[in-house]
Amino acid sequence: MLANQIGYYSLILGLLFSFLLCVVSIKDFKNNNKKINQNIFILSFLQLSFVIISFLSLILSFINSDFSNETVFNNSHTAKPLFYKISGTWGNHEGSLLLWLLVLTLFIFLFLVKSSNQPKKYRILTLLFQQMIIIGFFLFVLITSNPFNYLFPIPKEGLGLNPILQDPALAIHPPILYLGYVGSSIIFSAALAAVTQNYISKEWAQHIKKWVLVSWVFLSIGIMLGSIWAYYELGWGGFWFWDPVENVSLMPWLTLTALFHCIMVLEKRLALTSWVVILSITTFTLSMCGTFLVRSGILNSVHTFANDPARGIFILTFLFILIFLSLGIFFIFHKENNKDPSNFFWLSKETSILINNWFMMYFLSVVLIGTVYPIFLDVVTAEKISVGPPFYHKLIAPFLGPFLLFMALGPKLKWIKSKVEKRNSLIIFFAVSVVLTIFVLKNLTTDLLFYTVLISAAFFLFFTTLNELFVKKLNNISQTIAHFGFSLMILSILFNSILSSEIITNIKLGEKYNLNKIEIFFERIEEKKESNFNSIIGHFKITGENGKIVELKPELRIYDQPTMITSEADIKTTLLEDKFLVMNLVKGGEYFNIRYQVKPFMLLIWFSVLLLSFGGLISIFKKKYEK
Amino acid sequence: MKNKFNLFIIITFLCFCFAILYKGLNNSNIYSPKFNNLKNIPIFKAKDFNSNLFVDSKKIFEEDKFYIVNIWASWCVPCREEHSLLMELSKNKSVKLIGLNYRDNLDNAKKFINEFGNPYAQNLIDNEGSLSIEFGAYGVPETFVINKEKKIVKKFIGPINEEAAEEIKLIIK
Amino acid sequence: MKILKIFIILFLTLSFSQSKSDDKNDEIKSKILKNIRCLICQGQSVYDSESEFALSIKLIVDKKINVGLNEEQIYEFLREKYGDWIIYDPKLNKNTYILWLLPLLLFLFGGAIIYKNLIIKKIKFKDKK
Numbered sequence: 021m022l023a024n025q026i027g028y029y030s031l032i033l034g035l036l037f038s039f040l041l042c043v044v045s046i047k048d049f050k051n052n053n054k055k056i057n058q059n060i061f062i063l064s065f066l067q068l069s070f071v072i073i074s075f076l077s078l079i080l081s082f083i084n085s086d087f088s089n090e091t092v093f094n095n096s097h098t099a100k101p102l103f104y105k106i107s108g109t110w111g112n113h114e115g116s117l118l119l120w121l122l123v124l125t126l127f128i129f130l131f132l133v134k135s136s137n138q139p140k141k142y143r144i145l146t147l148l149f150q151q152m153i154i155i156g157f158f159l160f161v162l163i164t165s166n167p168f169n170y171l172f173p174i175p176k177e178g179l180g181l182n183p184i185l186q187d188p189a190l191a192i193h194p195p196i197l198y199l200g201y202v203g204s205s206i207i208f209s210a211a212l213a214a215v216t217q218n219y220i221s222k223e224w225a226q227h228i229k230k231w232v233l234v235s236w237v238f239l240s241i242g243i244m245l246g247s248i249w250a251y252y253e254l255g256w257g258g259f260w261f262w263d264p265v266e267n268v269s270l271m272p273w274l275t276l277t278a279l280f281h282c283i284m285v286l287e288k289r290l291a292l293t294s295w296v297v298i299l300s301i302t303t304f305t306l307s308m309c310g311t312f313l314v315r316s317g318i319l320n321s322v323h324t325f326a327n328d329p330a331r332g333i334f335i336l337t338f339l340f341i342l343i344f345l346s347l348g349i350f351f352i353f354h355k356e357n358n359k360d361p362s363n364f365f366w367l368s369k370e371t372s373i374l375i376n377n378w379f380m381m382y383f384l385s386v387v388l389i390g391t392v393y394p395i396f397l398d399v400v401t402a403e404k405i406s407v408g409p410p411f412y413h414k415l416i417a418p419f420l421g422p423f424l425l426f427m428a429l430g431p432k433l434k435w436i437k438s439k440v441e442k443r444n445s446l447i448i449f450f451a452v453s454v455v456l457t458i459f460v461l462k463n464l465t466t467d468l469l470f471y472t473v474l475i476s477a478a479f480f481l482f483f484t485t486l487n488e489l490f491v492k493k494l495n496n497i498s499q500t501i502a503h504f505g506f507s508l509m510i511l512s513i514l515f516n517s518i519l520s521s522e523i524i525t526n527i528k529l530g531e532k533y534n535l536n537k538i539e540i541f542f543e544r545i546e547e548k549k550e551s552n553f554n555s556i557i558g559h560f561k562i563t564g565e566n567g568k569i570v571e572l573k574p575e576l577r578i579y580d581q582p583t584m585i586t587s588e589a590d591i592k593t594t595l596l597e598d599k600f601l602v603m604n605l606v607k608g609g610e611y612f613n614i615r616y617q618v619k620p621f622m623l624l625i626w627f628s629v630l631l632l633s634f635g636g637l638i639s640i641f642k643k644k645y646e647k
Numbered sequence: 648m649k650n651k652f653n654l655f656i657i658i659t660f661l662c663f664c665f666a667i668l669y670k671g672l673n674n675s676n677i678y679s680p681k682f683n684n685l686k687n688i689p690i691f692k693a694k695d696f697n698s699n700l701f702v703d704s705k706k707i708f709e710e711d712k713f714y715i716v717n718i719w720a721s722w723c724v725p726c727r728e729e730h731s732l733l734m735e736l737s738k739n740k741s742v743k744l745i746g747l748n749y750r751d752n753l754d755n756a757k758k759f760i761n762e763f764g765n766p767y768a769q770n771l772i773d774n775e776g777s778l779s780i781e782f783g784a785y786g787v788p789e790t791f792v793i794n795k796e797k798k799i800v801k802k803f804i805g806p807i808n809e810e811a812a813e814e815i816k817l818i819i820k
Numbered sequence: 821m822k823i824l825k826i827f828i829i830l831f832l833t834l835s836f837s838q839s840k841s842d843d844k845n846d847e848i849k850s851k852i853l854k855n856i857r858c859l860i861c862q863g864q865s866v867y868d869s870e871s872e873f874a875l876s877i878k879l880i881v882d883k884k885i886n887v888g889l890n891e892e893q894i895y896e897f898l899r900e901k902y903g904d905w906i907i908y909d910p911k912l913n914k915n916t917y918i919l920w921l922l923p924l925l926l927f928l929f930g931g932a933i934i935y936k937n938l939i940i941k942k943i944k945f946k947d948k949k
Contacts, residue, residue: 318672347654347657378931378934382930405904405916406857406906409854415920750875776879783901787872
């Protein structure tokens with residue numbers, strides 16, 4: 021009750037501080053002092069604190085199961101474990117928007133603290149642009165999705181959190197994802213500020229690169245957590261469904277990746293200035309666009325939140341205000357520096373980074389068009405189409421091969437002008453990759469040519485980066501690790517898709533099922549009662565071809581609040597393969613439908629994403645970009 | 648000059664996007680298929696509900712009458728809602744009701760008919776649901792109106808209500 | 821050292837290769853089912869769903885394969901009954917030219933820009949000199 025009031029009024033105070041900050045910083049902007057007014061720091065800190073207070077009080081309401089709060093009533097239940105009561109805070113529309121605000125205010129405060137060596141006017145402008153976004157979101161929260169709506173009479177019991185969201189990976193997924201997804205707002209504000217101040221320079225590149233990398237690392241890990249969740253909770257062993265919600269998080273990731281590559285060119289050569297600015301603006305615009313697509317209910321997806329047209333219209337308008345504003349600023353203030361363009365020699369690091377950007381933008385266009393095209397078509401012609409995995413695979417896979425090759429060769433080149441060094445070893449690596457791939461794939465797949473190109477390119481990157489890791493000194497370790505991680509990821513995903521095998525069958529208690537030397541034995545059933553659900557656990561003994569017996573215990577959970585049956589897969593993970601078993605009730609019989617899958621290299625996929633992020637992490641703490 | 652031209656194009660494009668997305672927001676999200684009117688009825692063979700003998704679709708639809716194909720199941724709750732309306736429709740002489748018993752247990756289905764009455768001139772068994780797929784159905788209940796030229800002229804997804812029943816009556820007049 | 825690694829990888833992949841079932845029909849069937857949207861579910865494919873609708877579709881796809889229809893014919897059959905919405909793989913027709921070709925055009929366009937800025941500008945610069 022009290023927490024509710026405190027939370028609500030802290031939000032309003034936070035909004036007031038936004039206006040106050042704007043006034044004070046505009047005053048300070050005109051002032052000729054060298055240093056930023058100390059008050060700005062204090063105000064920004066206070067704003068952050070109020071958002072934190074508001075967030076904490078929502079958490080408190082959730083912990084106390086205070087059903088006078090509408091959000092708590094809709095998304096919680098007294099019988100839920102504490103952990104999921106807390107994670108329920110951001111598992112819904114209103115609470116997650118509060119998390120947005122938290123990240124927005126946190127990042128601007130950190131930015132102010134960390135940018136003391138930057139020009140004052142630039143910092144103040146960044147603050148102003150960020151406050152604009154913050155005000156927009158405060159208004160959005162307060163007007164359309166207030167998390168502290170009061171309910172009377174107070175219900176006795178809440179409606180409960182959707183059972184598929186009650187999961188540890190998904191509990192930490194939103195905060196981490198948002199640090200990257202919303203964190204890109206600071207890049208947006210900083211880029212706009214730098215353009216107005218004509219401060220797109222090597223120093224700026226060096227300073228903003230850290231923020232780009234921070235967002236990128238969090239976004240990568242956040243996406244991975246989402247995938248892990250989808251792997252064992254949603255799906256039948258799939259981990260990426262090209263669902264609009266997944267696409268929406270992938271798009272900013274692609275632009276961020278492109279951005280921190282070409283920011284290096286800016287840092288080194290003071291070239292590509294406009295492009296860097298455009299990318300910085302695009303990244304956050306895509307984040308906003310994604311929020312619009314997911315929250316407005318315009319899309320049909322697994323994860324759509326409850327929709328309310330007012331929300332959609334608000335975000336849409338806000339999104340386009342931001343786009344037009346940044347467009348205006350860009351066209352009015354931005355001066356392209358037409359410095360000596362001949363410096364771009366075709367065989368140079370710059371060119372290879374341009375090629376990276378070229379491919380990244382292509383992938384982005386595929387994902388973006390694939391996601392929004394059905395909406396456009398529906399509005400224009402009233403015809404509905406589905407754009408699913410085959411579309412993305414067909415358009416992306418053929419380009420992945422060359423992309424991987426460039427990724428292997430690019431880092432070998434030097435700035436300005438270079439020759440390919442160690443040509444022989446590269447050729448050897450290439451030959452080894454191709455031979456190896458053909459040998460491995462020979463009797464595996466029907467699509468020989470297609471996979472050969474793709475996998476040998478991935479192997480090539482794998483070997484060259486591996487070689488780098490062992491042979492070279494540690495001067496470019498972050499890049500090598502990240503590229504190595506990427507090659508590992510592509511390889512494991514490809515081999516995973518080629519080598520996965522599955523058995524789907526209906527089985528009775530006590531029955532044995534044999535196929536291809538694999539035996540599945542349904543041993544017994546166990547029933548259990550937990551605080552928020554009843555579960556039926558099946559005990560299965562599976563004998564593999566090698567005679568090894570694995571015991572798997574998939575589960576059916578019957579949740580009461582809300583009533584829903586979910587099936588929990590049981591997964592035995594080993595270094596090289598996952599054994600995955602999930603069961604389902606078959607209507608009106610004693611049979612259970614089971615799916616048994618052997619999925620190789622799953623662990624390697626997660627591990628490679630971690631490697632990728634780790635590469636980015638090293639780069640953040642590195643003093644300077646070497647060579 | 649060139650810059651201004653670019654700016655103009657970008658702004659036009661963005662306005663277009665805004666308009667589309669704005670309109671898209673107001674569109675309903677529930678997918679109702681664009682129903683191409685006047686589809687031919689599928690050709691099939693199915694088991695009769697009572698005699699358990701195979702009947703040909705040509706035989707079923709041979710009379711010069713309107714037909715209503717209704718997909719139902721005893722386990723489907725909304726089917727009970729619409730049942731009285733179906734009974735009423737079946738009294739109409741210019742129309743023949745054909746039932747498709749969707750993925751059901753035959754005993755339960757027979758109980759259902761005994762309890763609530765039989766509106767169907769002919770009832771067919773669709774154990775696998777494949778017959779319903781041939782009609783382009785989503786599930787139960789679903790109702791198709793077929794005219795004298797043996798084309799599907801109307802389709803109702805979900806239980807029919809008073810309004811739908813009136814509409815059907817208008818068609819079969 | 822490196823050769824050893826290669827052998828390890830080879831060995832591993834080959835040991836997997838034997839487990840691959842060679843039942844072609846099953847493979848095609850699951851490929852088809854993955855490409856069909858379960859119309860009464862939220863964003864799931866028929867393959868991933870156990871709903872009544874999905875079960876019926878599974879049976880009918882099975883039947884059609886046995887009758888000898890190929891993948892494209894099965895999609896066509898379903899499209900005719902339910903519209904394009906049901907298949908995840910949009911067909912190239914007047915509705916989807918933009919969808920399929922725009923990304924490719926953008927790719928070419930991007931390449932042209934890079935080419936222009938790299939090569940042409942460079943030549944101009946040389947001329948000035």
